[in-house]
Amino acid sequence: MDLDEYYNIDNILAEQIVKDTKRQERIPCIALHDYAAETNLLGDGQPVDRNQRFELPFWIAKPMAQFTLPGNMVENSLISIELPKTFGTRVRNALDASASNVDFRLLCPYFYLFGLKLLDLVVDKPLAIALRTAFRARLLDITDFSQTLGASAGQEFLQKLDETEKEIYKAGQESAIQFRNWTNRSIHLIKTVNITRPQ
Template identity: 55%
Template sequence: MENDEYYDIDSILAEYTKIPCIFQQDIDAEANLTGDLTDIPQGSRIELPFWLAKAFAQLTMESNQQLLQIELPKAFNARVRNALEASPSTVDYRLLCPFFYLFGNKLLDLVVFPELGRVLERAFKTRLRNIMDYSQSGTNGMESDFLQKLDETEKGLFKTGQESATQLRHWYNKKLFSLDYKPLK
């Protein structure tokens, strides 16, 4: 976690997302990574919170071999990436990962997968247009289905868009009111 994110609750919650890891070394039971005090043999696949997997992935052993290898989580697998390429607005981020973009950005620093950044950027740009359209015009039945699929970053953008639209309407109404106002003599 970067220093500027130390107190950011969304960043903390995003780092608790589980990520699949393959251990490249044997781990003694004393580490208690599985919670039941069993040894972890080399080649074992275990899901760990991102913050812990990141720390282990940055460790290198005396033989210059890494302790574990990180795999892409299900929220960023080929099936999801294909769905994002086809139609980003139909993907339900809430079910995949509540902090989809924030976690995806953190994942880019750790997992070597150049295609992921491009897919995330394209999906964000496409969905942002819809989010801003809905936030400026209000919500109806069709739009509420889309709003149910937003991740936390998108929800914040939607709320900001709604607040700015409301403030603009208030400002505009006051200006119109002041133009129509004629003092009594």
Template identity: 30%
Template sequence: MSSYYDIDDIMMEDEFVSVVFQVAANGVGLLDPGAETNCVEQGSKVELPFWLSHELQLRQAVSVNIPACFNQKTRKEIQADAACVDLRNRCPYFYELGCKIAPLVGDRTIGSFLLYAFTGRYKEVLSKAHSAAIAVAPKFLTLFTKEETHLYEAARSSMAAFKKWRLGGPRFERASILGRKRKPND
């Protein structure tokens, strides 16, 4: 429940994933806008929000397919140069969706792929946060996922606070209690 009110978690769960219906379903014509009837046949492939596909899979009504942002093409691009891949365009909540979709699709390689992608991009995010000028930031900021953008902003604010401190910001002060002398015990 810790992420119940988190807007990023709500937006991540609204990402569309491809599912295949294992059973026929009546009264769900809105799920497939191209359908002429108000039902979905068994074996139909439909794009659903993650939250709905997760619930339907728990009820064994659908099987979830691996999203396109975790396919072999993306994996090869990240292995070639992780820092240059536009993950935001593929899925703005790449890491969070990957963590939640891995158990649903049964692909054990997604976890190691996410770790590889994050470690490959982590150094680049921090180095740009500490060295890039503010005018340059928007050019590469469009490649970052939401998680990486939060990391970038945290690094920028910590670097700004450090520079302020180094240039004469508030220094550590001696506590007033340390200036008092103890009374001798007789």
């Protein structure tokens, strides 16, 4: 995490990807080395064998995937990361079919932000394309609904937004209010002033 992201609450929450308040979502990983029981990698005191699949919280998996061992070893990294189901084939197919119908709030409250964090660790060009395409498709609906103040239209869609999209929607609403105020001249009304000479 960069220094400017350290105090950013959205970045902290995005790495948690909490879907259920009782459990933190974990990232599927593959061990690239043998880890003894003393390492306690999984928190249960069990050894982890090379090529064994397991799950870790993102905040642990990220530095382990980025760390490289010194020397000319075949596997310099400690673990490799796989994509969680939230960004898997089923979700991508749903995004391709109709991005506006996918409920990001249930999938991952920080869908785009966490997707970008995953792209730093996993080489997956189709994921980058899927994120960009979904964002563009949904952005049109978000901007349309943000300009219709007071209307109940689109409430079902608005409930499916992730946190990034909610911020864009709020910004669109604020700009629509400011534009209406400007066109109605309710902000900067010119008033007549009674100028008299002091006596």
